Amino acid sequence: MRLAIVGAGVVGRAVAELAVDRGHEVVAVADSSSAVVADGTDGRDAGVDPDAVVARKAKRGIVGNDEPADALAADYDALVEATPTTLGDAEPGFSHVRTALERDRHAVLANKGPVAERFGDLRSLVDDSDGEIRFEATVGGAMPVLSTIADHGPAHVTAVRGVLNGTANFILSRMAAEGLDYEHVLAEAQDLGVAEADPSFDVDGTDAALKCVILANVLSFGAADDPADAREFTLDDADIEGIRNVAGSALDLASEDGLTVRLIGEVGDDSARVAPRLVKRDSPLSVSGTTNAVRIETASAGTLTVSGRGAGGPETASAVLMDLNRLP
16 A cells, blocks of 8 residues: 555654565655655655654654645545644644545544544445545553454443553553652652553553543444434543552552552443552453553354553554455
8 A cells, every 4th residue: 555654753663664574555745744746746756764854753754745635635545644642622633533534535543533523424424435544552552452343243232341551551560669759769660661651641540541432332333223323422421430549558468469550441331430449469461560461242243352562662553454454
């Protein structure tokens, strides 16, 4: 496929580098202020050199001398939307996807915002387009959570429960293993680059809640006979509690009973919620470090467990590439 990649952060750069190795051609890359578009009138003569894009971004802070809008207008088969997640109107990511679909192109999202905050709008755009959308990378990085649900059919999935944020899981598992308090482990996570300087998005449960909202939308719309009957979820519909108030003493007490604490996202019964929960130490959800794990409860196949790296450039890029393989 010919790809236009919007977003030149860790994920966008990883997609550009891996896509060429998988036989795709990158015809455009854009960041927030610049773009580089392949030579030739239709983008077929010469693709963009991903190594040159990465080097230029590192040295000059831009990916090229073209305008970002030029990348959206390029001759591509699929747009990869890898800009940072924004809430509310989910812009500019939503408009990028809309542009692709209105041109009857496909769109693959790593950006959670449009899928979590404007799912109904996206579905309407898809209905009027010859293009399709995929967004495996928005839930659990490299883990095939959404494709597993799709394979079994959303109507046959009764609930989803899991550890959906690596930063929060690293902190809780370190607190439990070493008997350390929250602030100490948070500082360690920041030193290691596991947590951001402002960790609110992760430790307050927002990131995990967005993933739960996406799952809730997939189940709701996938199970409805008529999309008009489906309930659309946004972040405002999720009940969210983070891990800031989890005390080391609570983890110690849990350990005495063979339990531990993990930040668990839960989707089911027409609800989405995130909160610290007690889980058995031998549970599939008692994963350590930055590992994520999800249990998918189905009507006929029992409970399925998917585990793996829930974030990271190459990991998330691999989910994007899997989505590209699923496009017609």
